[in-house]
Amino acid sequence: MSWVEQQELDRLILLITLPLSSAIILANLLIIMGITCNRQLHTTPNYFFLSLLVAAVCTGVALPFVPRMGLNRPLPFHACLLVHIFPNFLLLSFLSNLVMVHYERYLCIASPLHHSRFWVHRCFPAALLAVWLPPLLYACLPAFGWNSWDKFGDGELCSYKQVFPKAFIYVEVYGLLLPGIVAIAGMTARVLCIARKQLRDICRLHRAAGHDGGSAHQQRLNLRYAKCVAAVSLTFLVCWVPYVISLHVSVVLFHAGGTSSSLNIVLSCMGIGSMAIIPVILGLANRQYTEPVRNLMRKLIKRVKNPNKMKSLESNTALQCCIL
Secondary structure (H helix, E strand, C coil), rough: CCHHHHHHHHHHHHHHHHEEEEHHHHHHHHHHHHHCCCHHHHHHHHHHHHHHHHHHHHHHHHHHCCCHCCCCCCCCCHHHHHHHHHHHHHHHHHHHHHHHHHHHHHHHHHHCCCCCCHHHHHHHHHHHHHHHHHHHHHHHHHHHCCCCCCCCCCCCCCCCHHHHHHHHHHHHHHHHHHHHHHHHHHHHHHHHHHHHHHHHHHHHHHHHHHHCCCCCCHHHHHHHHHHHHHHHHHHHHHHHHHHHHHHHHHHHHHHHCCCCCCHHHHHHHHHHHHHHEEEHHHHHHHHHHHHHHHHHHHHHHHHHHHHHHHHHHHHHHHHHHHCC
16 A cells, blocks of 8 residues: 555545544533533442443544554554554443443343342442453553564564454454444343333233223333334444444455455444444433533523523622622
8 A cells, every 4th residue: 555545544534533533522521521410320320331431432532543553654563552452442441331331231120129239239349340451451462462563574564463463353353342242232132021021011900900091001101112122223223233344344354464445444433433322322311411411501592592681690690799
C-alpha cells in the first residue's frame, strides 16, 4: 500500500470515527451525570451500569484508533505495542462489562427474592475487578511475549500482524467475543421467556378472579410484551449483527494476509460504533437515568423562549435576598 493510499484511508477513518466517537462519548457522559446526580440510583445494579458507561466512554475514545491497526506506521516496538494493546483492552473490557450487566439483571429477574445473595451483590469490588482485570491481562499478552515481532525484520513498519499472532486473534474472536455475545443473547432470551410465563400467570389469575375488562387488560399486556420483543430483536439486529459481520471480515482479511481496504474500515467503524451505543439504548429505556438531563433541557428551553421573564424572576429573587 502506497503512502498516498494510506493518507486517504486515514482521512476516511477520521471522517467516520470522529462524529461517531463524539456522539458516543457525549451520550454516555450525559447518562453518567444522570446517575451520579440522583442519590436514589446509587445501588449495586446501577454501579455495574455506571461501570459499563465508563467502558463505553473509553470505547468511544478508542474508536478512532481501532481501524488504524490495519495501517502500516513507522513506530518503534513499545509504541507499536501500546497503540494495539490499549484499544484492544478497552473493547474487551466493554464487552466484559456488558456481559456482567446482563448477568446481574438476569439474576434479579430469575431469582427476585434471592438475587442479593449472589456473589455479584455480596462481593461487588471483586465483581467489578472481574470485568476489568481479565481483559487487561489478556490484552497485555503480546507485551509479555505472545507476539510475532521476531518474524519480521527491524526495518518493518508497525502493523497488527507483528503484534497479534493468528492464534491470539482466533482465541479472542471465537473464544471471548463471540461467546460473550451468545451469552448476552441467551440471557436476554431467557428473560423474555420468564416475562412471557409471568404474563400468562397474570392473565390466568385475572380470568380466575372474573375481573371485568380482563380481556382488554390481557390484550394490553400482550401488546406491551410484543413491543418489548420487537425492541429487543431490533436492537440485536442493529447493534450486534454489524459487529459480528465486521469481526468475521477482519478475521478473513487477517487469515488471507491482506491489508485494510475502505470497505473493511467502514465495516469496522460501523460495527464497533453500533455495539457501543447499546449502553445508550439501555440508559434511555430508564427514565430515572435521563431525568436530570431532561430537567436541564426544560430549563434551557424556558430560558430561550422567555428570556425577559427569566431575567425578571432572577432580579426579583435577588431583590428579595437583599431585603432579607
